[in-house]
Amino acid sequence: MNPEGHAAGTAVPPLIEVEGLTKHFPVRGGVLRRKVGVVHAVDDISLAVHEGETLGLVGESGCGKSTTARLVLRLLPASSGSIRYWGRDLIQVSHGELNALRKEMQIIFQDPYASLNPRMTVGNIIREALIIHRIGTREEQDERVKELLRIVGLNPEHVDRYPHEFSGGQRQRIGIARALASRPRFVVCDEPISALDVSIQAQVVNLLRELQREFNLTYLFIAHDLAVVRHISDRVAVMYLGTIVEEADVDRIYDAPFHPYTQSLLSAVPIPDPKKQRARQRIVLQGDVPSPIDPPSGCRFHTRCPIAQFPLCASERPLLREVEPGHRAACHFARAYPVTDDRAPGADSVGA
Amino acid sequence: MTDDGRSPVLRVSGLKTHFYTDEGVVKAVDGVSFDLAPGEVLGIVGESGSGKTVCSLSVLGLIPASGKVVDGAIEFAGRDLRALSDREMQKVRGNEIAMIFQDPLTALNPVFTIGDQIAEAVQLHQGADYRSAMELAVELLDRVGIPEAESRAEEYPHQLSGGMRQRAMIAMALSCRPRVLIADEPTTALDVTIQAQILTLMNDLRRDLGTSIIIITHDLGVVAEMADTVMVMYGGRAVEYGSVDSVFERPRHPYTWGLLRSLPRLDERAETLPSIPGVPPSLIFLPEGCHFAPRCGFRREICMSDYPELRSIDDGHLSACHFAEVFAEPKEEVSA
Numbered sequence: 001m002n003p004e005g006h007a008a009g010t011a012v013p014p015l016i017e018v019e020g021l022t023k024h025f026p027v028r029g030g031v032l033r034r035k036v037g038v039v040h041a042v043d044d045i046s047l048a049v050h051e052g053e054t055l056g057l058v059g060e061s062g063c064g065k066s067t068t069a070r071l072v073l074r075l076l077p078a079s080s081g082s083i084r085y086w087g088r089d090l091i092q093v094s095h096g097e098l099n100a101l102r103k104e105m106q107i108i109f110q111d112p113y114a115s116l117n118p119r120m121t122v123g124n125i126i127r128e129a130l131i132i133h134r135i136g137t138r139e140e141q142d143e144r145v146k147e148l149l150r151i152v153g154l155n156p157e158h159v160d161r162y163p164h165e166f167s168g169g170q171r172q173r174i175g176i177a178r179a180l181a182s183r184p185r186f187v188v189c190d191e192p193i194s195a196l197d198v199s200i201q202a203q204v205v206n207l208l209r210e211l212q213r214e215f216n217l218t219y220l221f222i223a224h225d226l227a228v229v230r231h232i233s234d235r236v237a238v239m240y241l242g243t244i245v246e247e248a249d250v251d252r253i254y255d256a257p258f259h260p261y262t263q264s265l266l267s268a269v270p271i272p273d274p275k276k277q278r279a280r281q282r283i284v285l286q287g288d289v290p291s292p293i294d295p296p297s298g299c300r301f302h303t304r305c306p307i308a309q310f311p312l313c314a315s316e317r318p319l320l321r322e323v324e325p326g327h328r329a330a331c332h333f334a335r336a337y338p339v340t341d342d343r344a345p346g347a348d349s350v351g352a
Numbered sequence: 353m354t355d356d357g358r359s360p361v362l363r364v365s366g367l368k369t370h371f372y373t374d375e376g377v378v379k380a381v382d383g384v385s386f387d388l389a390p391g392e393v394l395g396i397v398g399e400s401g402s403g404k405t406v407c408s409l410s411v412l413g414l415i416p417a418s419g420k421v422v423d424g425a426i427e428f429a430g431r432d433l434r435a436l437s438d439r440e441m442q443k444v445r446g447n448e449i450a451m452i453f454q455d456p457l458t459a460l461n462p463v464f465t466i467g468d469q470i471a472e473a474v475q476l477h478q479g480a481d482y483r484s485a486m487e488l489a490v491e492l493l494d495r496v497g498i499p500e501a502e503s504r505a506e507e508y509p510h511q512l513s514g515g516m517r518q519r520a521m522i523a524m525a526l527s528c529r530p531r532v533l534i535a536d537e538p539t540t541a542l543d544v545t546i547q548a549q550i551l552t553l554m555n556d557l558r559r560d561l562g563t564s565i566i567i568i569t570h571d572l573g574v575v576a577e578m579a580d581t582v583m584v585m586y587g588g589r590a591v592e593y594g595s596v597d598s599v600f601e602r603p604r605h606p607y608t609w610g611l612l613r614s615l616p617r618l619d620e621r622a623e624t625l626p627s628i629p630g631v632p633p634s635l636i637f638l639p640e641g642c643h644f645a646p647r648c649g650f651r652r653e654i655c656m657s658d659y660p661e662l663r664s665i666d667d668g669h670l671s672a673c674h675f676a677e678v679f680a681e682p683k684e685e686v687s688a
Contacts, residue, residue: 197400198570199614199628200631205616205627227617227618228616231621251621254618268544269573270571272612272617278577282548284548
């Protein structure tokens with residue numbers, strides 16, 4: 001939880017360590033379904049998640065954040081790179097070993113309507129995880145299911161009800177109970193609250209934080225809602241077109257971002273405070289996110305970047321480098337411009 | 353509710369829209385009133401099922417067959433829209449009151465080009481010939497910031513990105529220079545950097561054309577940025593209404609107050625979010641008394657039996673809470 005703690009205790013390896021992770025999806029076309037191109041969904045990313053902390057992964061749709069989550073859990077095979085869980089490479093381990101490790105790694109999905117089988121009772125949905133991992137006798141499972149319902153704030157007497165009898169927020173609690181059934185250490189939360197009503201979101205966010213404290217969970221928290229990510233994360237990584245462009249402690253990312261993409265992303269979010277919002281300067285980015293099939297050369301952000309310098313930014317891909325201790329950014333000009341600086345060309349201009 | 357003497361372009365009073373289902377009568381909108389002044393931006397905020405969308409569909413006469421506007425008056429520029437025939441209403445829709453939706457892909461016709469669809473609207477409402485309608489369409493696409501408007505006009509909706517489609521929708525909505533633009537969650541399906549583009553565009557248009565805008569959203573940040581006035585809806589009724597500054601700074605209804613406190617903030621970090629317990633009510637089985645009472649930390653006996661009418665608390669700030677004056681700086685919350 002404490003970022004300074006990690007720096008001091010460098011002897012402790014991260015729980016999850018990803019290096020050079022890459023995923024290319026083939027694009028097929030024509031009668032013979034020949035490969036005509038490649039979607040660079042995730043392109044050479046590296047990140048580490050320490051035990052008990054929450055790493056927030058943010059970015060706009062199509063930036064590769066959900067693909068990254070699925071790669072890390074090996075729900076998708078990676079094209080290249082390594083994923084270490086407690087030092088063991090998940091890409092190399094045998095099938096049997098992987099299944100055993102799956103007990104410790106779980107996922108909470110975005111859509112609490114689509115991710116629960118409508119024909120199964122809530123009790124059986126949660127029990128399924130226990131059956132698959134051969135945990136406990138039938139009676140023990142019964143007890144555990146009820147305990148889990150209590151833990152996530154649902155009435156244990158409702159174990160025989162079906163998902164449609166629950167509200168969206170309650171269904172998300174069922175999804176959380178299922179994820180916790182096998183006592184995982186690492187949980188991927190893939191947009192866990194974006195399908196919920198505003199007044200329900202805070203309830204679920206609070207629950208996730210309580211559970212983290214109680215069971216010492218490690219979260220990879222994926223969301224496009226930057227305010228929620230600030231609230232729940234210890235560290236944040238920002239993705240753009242399949243690459244990580246910036247990564248740092250949560251307060252550094254939000255208070256002093258280096259990458260122009262992070263800066264414009266943050267400036268784009270309206271704050272629910274009319275006076276503050278009117279006083280803010282906004283960097284409106286030009287155009288849309290380019291296609292990951294044929295990503296821009298050099299820095300992938302150069303086509304929309306308000307401070308791009310040519311030819312450098314279009315020809316050379318900036319490495320994710322440590323700009324300040326614990327603060328990495330992939331920009332040739334990181335530090336050159338503060339947020340919404342007047343000098344930055346294009347600041348506060350109307351998008352094309 | 354306009355206090356500066358300008359006569360409102362749209363006045364809705366006592367609007368009730370009910371739906372008839374097998375399970376019972378859904379009181380989607382149950383007595384809502386608001387005024388919209390020329391050039392004003394009204395934000396209607398609420399969660400799913402609060403009635404915010406049905407409100408705007410009622411204004412446009414677009415309620416599906418299972419529902420009906422059962423009471424109230426909708427006055428637009430001095431005319432009673434409820435008294436108009438379907439044909440007359442069709443002239444108002446699109447021409448004088450235009451609407452943009454959350455998902456432009458379902459609102460646009462997939463088999464016609466963008467240019468054709470805008471030109472069609474222009475021809476229909478303004479009686480222009482095809483060529484001049486098409487010229488205007490290209491001009492509008494350019495106006496809403498679509499690059500290479502001339503060639504883009506010949507593309508089909510699926511060839512455009514989400515942000516571009518929403519721009520095309522706005523171009524179409526503006527084609528007849530409507531006096532009122534209703535935008536129902538216009539940026540919810542868009543990424544935040546694209547949302548910023550669209551909000552900037554809408555602000556420019558309002559400034560340049562003086563269009564009144566009703567923006568319907570669940571996002572309090574969008575309201576804070578766009579709106580002059582805000583109406584908060586809960587369980588089919590307006591629970592709070594006032595200038596955006598006064599509602600956000602000093603909410604006079606426990607629901608608004610609780611909602612604002614429960615939001616995680618981009619500009620500051622809190623340890624825990626003070627969340628509102630419970631879930632929004634079913635519109636079929638609305639609680640007796642105040643609809644929010646079962647979730648409210650300040651409720652008293654009267655809240656469970658009497659629905660509090662929307663009343664003026666201070667200068668143009670209205671609240672439907674029995675304790676609007678006293679709850680705001682609470683000493684202690686009543687245990688639920």
